[in-house]
Amino acid sequence: MPYQTTSAEDFHRSAKKDQFEAPDYYLLDELLSEEHKLVRDSVRSWVKKELSPIIEDCAQKSQFPHHLIPGLAEIGAFGPTIPAEYGGAGLDYISYGLIMQEIERGDSGIRSAASVQGSLVMYPIYAYGSEEQKAHYLPKLASGEYMGCFGLTEPNHGSDPGSMITNIKDMGDHYLLNGSKMWISNAPFADIAIVWAKDEEGIIRGLILEKSMEGYSAPEIHNKWSLRASATGELVFNNVKVPKANLLPGVKGIKGPLGCLNQARYGIAWGALGAAMDCYDTALRYSKERMQFGRPIAGFQLQQKKLAEMLTEITKGQLLVWRLGVLKNENRASPAQISMAKRNSVETALNVAREARQMLGGMGITGEFPIMRHMMNLESVVTYEGTHDIHLLITGLDITGLSAFA
Known part of the structure; x- marks a missing residue:
């Protein structure tokens, strides 16, 4: 491969x-x-x-x-x-x-x-x-013969991707690409990259890059405390010659990458609940087996409070993403609805993970249980594909009609 x-x-x-x-x-x-x-x-x-x-x-x-x-x-x-x-x-x-x-x-x-x-x-x-x-x-x-990555975020442009400086110039029979991207999942081993860059008119365009192209490199980012089982890197473009056949012809402007992010955010809305469910299940199972003061800690009021609140929030999240899935199947799910679900699911997962970690005491920080790994991972999930605060403002814009971004 x-x-x-x-x-x-x-x-x-x-x-x-x-x-x-x-x-x-x-x-x-x-x-x-x-x-x-x-x-x-x-x-x-x-x-x-x-x-x-x-x-x-x-x-x-x-x-x-x-x-x-x-x-x-x-x-x-x-x-x-x-x-x-x-x-x-x-x-x-x-x-x-x-x-x-x-x-x-x-x-x-x-x-x-x-x-x-x-x-x-x-x-x-x-x-x-x-x-x-x-x-x-x-x-x-x-x-899986090819693996890919997605180049949008730049070192100085995260929540404001429209200000990207990565650019292409029309050289007649090809485009010349220059710039860089940061915090790119799969970058170190990706065979192709979907890269977003501005043309000479300042319009954002999408291109398909292949790792064999001269001037294209993807150095790995090391020493992460989060998503440690994921390969993260940079994308660096130094006068990369991109054939014109590799330009995505069907979209122009910021709506191109944002359309992709809506797909990813939808998946995260479901995915983060999976992490929450794992933490809850681990805490529930542990609380029935862990003995203190002569009985399982699951029998104590404060532990039951934690478990009941975890399950309540997970259940609310499950109902939210199921309804969102129905709307998505009907092509009626709006970007703001997707943002709401992504933000809610990740917040739920973070809170569940932290409560579950406390229920396990010192064992909760070890690799014997998955909770601390989930906690660290979720600190990335709450940031990528739109930060927690940005998703809140997307909802705010949708319900008021007034933008807080400018």
């Missing part, structure tokens, strides 16, 4: 069995189709078998488990809503959400890799690309 593989034997497999049971206090399974449940259960089974046993070692060693890429492709995690004619699974948006939920229940960094591949690389090629681009790239991305 084009990326450097890491053998599964390189990772220590924990003997502990993944006993996760998903909370469903309001019987939301009754709102799901048989196909939805089949998709979810198959991904859950894969996570328990392939991801859970190795993820703590990956995080501790700060290594992305490349050997999982074929498996992620097999369970339909790469572009699940892309039509089958282009290699995708042709699933609906509730199925897509459930896939992200189950993968992030395992680890946010692995879900990030899948989200980038499907929402930020495959989606723009499908939505904005030429037929030739779709036919060439999408099947390879769906199978």
